[in-house]
Amino acid sequence: MSDGLRPGDPARLGGYEVLDRLGEGGMGSVFLARSPQGRRVAVKVVRLEFSHDEEFRGRFRSEVNRARQVPPFCTAEVLDADPDHDPPYLVVEYVEGPSLAQVVREQGPLGAAQLHSIAVGVATALTAIHGAGVIHRDLKPANVLVAPGGIKVIDFGIARAFEATSQHTRTNQMVGTVSFMAPERFDTTTGRPVGPAADIFAWGAVVAYAATGRNPFGGDSATATAMRILTQPPDLTGLGGPLRELVSQALEKDPAARPTARELLDGLLTAAYPVGAGKSAQVPGSTPAASVLPAAGGDDQGPRPTPPGPAAAGRAGSRRRGRLTALGAVAAVIAVLVPASLFGPKLLRGQSKPDPAGSTAAGSPATSRPPATASVSGTPTASPSASVDPTAAMLAGQRRILLHVVEIDRDLSLPFDGELEVGDGTGKDALFVLEPAGVDYMIKSVNPDIAHRPCLGVKLDSEGYKSLVGAECRPTAATLFGISREGKDDKGRTSYAIVSDEYGVVQWSPSKKEIYVEFLGDAPIDTTFSLVDRGAV
Structure with missing residues (x-):
């Protein structure tokens, strides 16, 4: 303007x-x-x-x-x-285009599809911003532009690097807009630096504003608003569905209880329809019922487990060639979910989530498979009336499995010494379970004799060779893997590539007779795995 x-x-x-x-x-x-x-x-x-x-x-x-x-x-x-x-x-x-503040001021609260686009676009931006080591510190509707090519978050004049949160700031200085400030921004007594969780809080307030046309902590003065932020729950009246749950988590008073930007994005992308408007907003051909992040808590050392939807297995297909970084994935998301026709009435028309077993064609009836629901622990459990799909149950971490190496007709095993082997799949060393962690998985041995380092992880030696070994079960770049559907094995079972975003594709070396990890570039994947059901966990 x-x-x-x-x-x-x-x-x-x-x-x-x-x-x-x-x-x-x-x-x-x-x-x-x-x-x-x-x-x-x-x-x-x-x-x-x-x-x-x-x-x-x-x-x-x-x-x-x-x-x-x-x-x-x-x-x-x-x-x-x-x-x-x-x-x-x-x-x-x-950047050409009105701000979100102008759009809401002139048009009123956003509809479900528009709101979902804004939520995804801003979460995408924060994922990139935080990935570069920057905190925005003044995220608000006026700094979100609805550009022809998608959402643009602007104004980094007050953003600062994570490690430089104090050397340029006087004790009595505070930058930002009160209505969208996190509670920790008002506490100057602890001396603790403000982290990226403050931007997550602002994301929740921005999305709530876009949905309702008002700030969830709005008071009649800046002081009153600050007091509500510090002491009162947000007013989310008018915001419903899975998006309400994500916004509520983002607006937690405790910064450690909020999801990360990437976890927000993961939660948004598990939604089967633009959330916030009930079933009437469901996209034709998509499966119902979105999974959202469980109640957050604990430390912030890695992704918190979230129940994966059926798309979790297929969503890694784009990682087939080389490394897919977090920002690369985000770029793909913004291109698909926030196009130039951002405010069109059918943002996701005709898209459906693939079935993990590869048996449900796009556009199949949305009622073909009842959704999984999350238990208190965050582990998905089947709806009591649903017939459980074995592949979906394995991908949800509910079944023990063999990891069968299709090309050599052998199975992975993890002995007590933590050095991965291949064998005939008959011993307890060969039993694993997939533990969902965001949109990725940890692969954990269920061998009762392994109490230490029971998860598969990538080990990098001094010469740069990357192998798979036993590792501690913490969600890190070395222990998180994508499961990408590739085809069928000789018994008609779906086969998968196992991909580490950080290190590459899990492969079998015929010369060394061992499993290793490498980036393939444009080379085809020549090692795939089928999941063989070995009973309930």
Whole structure:
């Protein structure tokens, strides 16, 4: 939105011709400008009273360096910066499109599909932002742009690197917008740095605002709002379905109880229809009932287990060629779920979730398989009236399995010494269970003699060779695997590739007679696994 240039506004900033004033914030003004190449850009200029403060200039410099590392597909791309200019400025991509605040102000609360798109888009952006080591600190509807190509989260003028949360901030300074601040932002007595969980809280408040047209902690003053944030539960009246559960978790008072950005994204993508509007909003051809994150708690060392939907097994198919990083997956998500027609009435028309056994064709009746439900522990359990699909039960961690190496007709086993072997599958060493962890799995031995390092993990030796060994059962890059459907074995069972995002594809080495892990690039996968049911856990 144009504010018009004011007397005293600069005509040029470095090599950039200033065209118009776009807005003003707590740290400076934003101008529309033209680059030397003729491209329209947005230039954020630090306020004069701050620009001579070396402490502030140091903060600005560190934030610019971090902002350059944030992938641009979901944020305004950082194009240039001059922290030494007087005043310092930052040049970013100029994004056409209204802000979420403007959309809600002019059109009212969003419908189910629109709301789901916003929730996914902002969670995607936060996944990328946090992955680059940045905290936004001022996520709010005005900083979410509904651009023709998808959601863009903007304004990193007050974002800072995780490890630099204190050296540039005075004790009595606080940046952000009260209505969307996490409770820990108001507590200056502990000295603890504010982490990415503060952005998760803001995500919950932004989504609630988009759904209802009001802030879930809204008071008649900034002080009243802050007190409600600190002491009262959020008012989520008007927000329903699985999305309400995710928003409620994001708005937990305790930052350790909130999901991570990636867990939010995982939870959103398990929804079978744009959530928040009941069954009437279900997408034709999709399966009903979304899985959402269980009540969060404990530490924040890795993904918390979430019941995988039927898509969990097939969703890793895109990882067949080389490494699929978290940000690569996020880019794919934004391309599929937040297209240029973001606010169209049928965002996911015609898409359905694949059946893990490969038996349900796209577009099959949504009632063909009753959904799994989550127990208190977070482990999925079948609906009492449902006939249990064996493959779905194995993928849900409810059945013991053999991991059968299709190409050599052998089965994996994990002896007590923790060195993975292949055998005939007759001993207790060969029994495993899949433990869902987000959209991935940990693969755990159920051998009662193994109390230490019972999960499969990738071991990297000094020469870079990667093998599979026994590891502690903690969700880390070395112990999380995607299960990607590849075809059928000679007995007609579905076969899968087992893929580590961090290290590559699990393969069999005919020369070394052992299982190893490598990136394949464009090479075909030549080692697959079928899951052989060996009874209830």
